[in-house]
Every structure is written in structure tokens, then in C-alpha cells.
Amino acid sequence: MLRGAPADIARLRDRLTREAERDDLVDVAFRTVDSPIGGLLLAATPLGLVYVAFEIEDQQAVLEMLATRIGPRVLRAPADPGGVGSPGPASRVLATATEQIDGYLAGRRREFDVALDPALATGFRGEVQRRLAGVAYGRTATYKEIAAALDRPGAVRAVGSACATNPLPLVWPCHRILRSDGALGGYRGGLEAKRRLLAMESAA
Structure with a gap:
């Protein structure tokens, strides 16, 4: 039972995030991904990808900056965007961004066409x-x-x-x-x- 608890918690977290996105209660969704240049934190709003952070950056400081400058409702995106329930717009952006960045870093892609939110580019x-x-x-x-x-x-x-x-x-x-x-x-x-x-x- 204890071994199953982390998986149950992850599923509950994913379900709550999906419900929050469905009800337009998420300002920023984020996920972390591995890459050849180190771990990346990708953050998106319903409008598009809004921030990319590198492994050498302080993840907590990045999330606090996003909460201050974009909005306080910052949630980790579902680990599986194809899981139960429809992913929200920010989670869909993150899935697309992850795929395109993976392709770029693997040498399969030279340009990006993921939706962007330029809120931090002023x-x-x-x-x-x-x-x-x-x-x-x-x-x-x-x-x-x-x-x-x-x-x-x-x-x-x-x-x-x-x-x-x-x-x-x-x-x-x-x-x-x-x-x-x-x-x-x-x-x-x-x-x-x-x-x-x-x-x-x-x-x-």
C-alpha cells in the first residue's frame, strides 16, 4: 500500500490540475524535462509558452517570479497529457513545446512553431x-x-x-x-x- 501511495498522489495531482485548467483556474502550468544540455523547466499560460529555465537556475525562484509577474495560480502540468480527462490549453502548449524542443536538441528540427506568450518580453x-x-x-x-x-x-x-x-x-x-x-x-x-x-x- 505504501508503495502505491506516490502513484496515487501523482494521479490525484494530475486530475486536480486538469480540473483547474478546465475551470480556467490556472495562470501558469509547468513541467520539467531532461535534455542533452541539462534539465529544463518549461512554463506556459493558456496563450502559449512563457518561460524556459535551465538546470543551473533556482527552480523555486523561477516559479515565484512567474507567480508574481504572471499570476499566483502556478501548477505542475499532468505528467501524461494524454491521461484521463482532456488536458487544458497550457498543458497542451507544454506537450507541443516539449516535443519541439526534443526535436531541436536531437537535430531533427530547426524552427519552432509552438504558441508563445510574450508577457515577460516587454x-x-x-x-x-x-x-x-x-x-x-x-x-x-x-x-x-x-x-x-x-x-x-x-x-x-x-x-x-x-x-x-x-x-x-x-x-x-x-x-x-x-x-x-x-x-x-x-x-x-x-x-x-x-x-x-x-x-x-x-x-x-
Whole structure:
């Protein structure tokens, strides 16, 4: 009986999350997934994928930030989106995002078409972050080039800050942005992850 308890609790949690989503009581749903660059936390609203966090980040701090900036009703998505009961919109977004990120990291996908919620991409930083999607797979750009493309040639440092706070890395590929001297610059997922992503794309 004790051995079965964790599974029973997981099923109950999944059912309650489905019911909460059905009744429009979820602001953010999240799940954690394994990947070649370490564990990822994916978070979505009913509108779309809203945040991707890396293993080196403090998961609890990420969830608290989402609760503060998006809404307090933050729940873990059902482990099996195809289980009993229909998954809610945020859970469906997470299932699609997981599939597409898996495909990208396995070298089977070069672009994303998952629904996005840009709620955390605001102001000039948001302009920069959305611009990143225009840097194609296997290509790179510099912080200076992104600033010039946005008619803000003096905003190189601000572009770097926008990349560092990009809420949707991988999907908005800030790992493709380098310093003018060719150095990697920073990366929220860590420089080793940035090196691996660039090497994967250049080898394709």
C-alpha cells in the first residue's frame, strides 16, 4: 500500500490540475524535462509558452517570479497529457513545446512553431528578444548588429542585457548572439550549454 501511495498522489495531482485548467483556474502550468544540455523547466499560460529555465537556475525562484509577474495560480502540468480527462490549453502548449524542443536538441528540427506568450518580453528588451527569432539556425549575429538592426546602435549593452534576461531561450535563440570580437558573451544557461548549442548547429 505504501508503495502505491506516490502513484496515487501523482494521479490525484494530475486530475486536480486538469480540473483547474478546465475551470480556467490556472495562470501558469509547468513541467520539467531532461535534455542533452541539462534539465529544463518549461512554463506556459493558456496563450502559449512563457518561460524556459535551465538546470543551473533556482527552480523555486523561477516559479515565484512567474507567480508574481504572471499570476499566483502556478501548477505542475499532468505528467501524461494524454491521461484521463482532456488536458487544458497550457498543458497542451507544454506537450507541443516539449516535443519541439526534443526535436531541436536531437537535430531533427530547426524552427519552432509552438504558441508563445510574450508577457515577460516587454519594452526595448522585448523588442530585442523577439528580434532574435530572425537569426537563422546555424547562423550567428553580434550584439552590435542586433542593436543596429533596431536603429539603436548605441544600445549594445542593453542588447546584451536583453539576451541575458530572454524568457524563451532556444525558441528565441539568444545563444546565437556573440560579442563583436567573436567571444561567446554570456548565457543564462551557462557557457557550456551555449558552446554545445552552437556546435550542434554548425555541425548540421
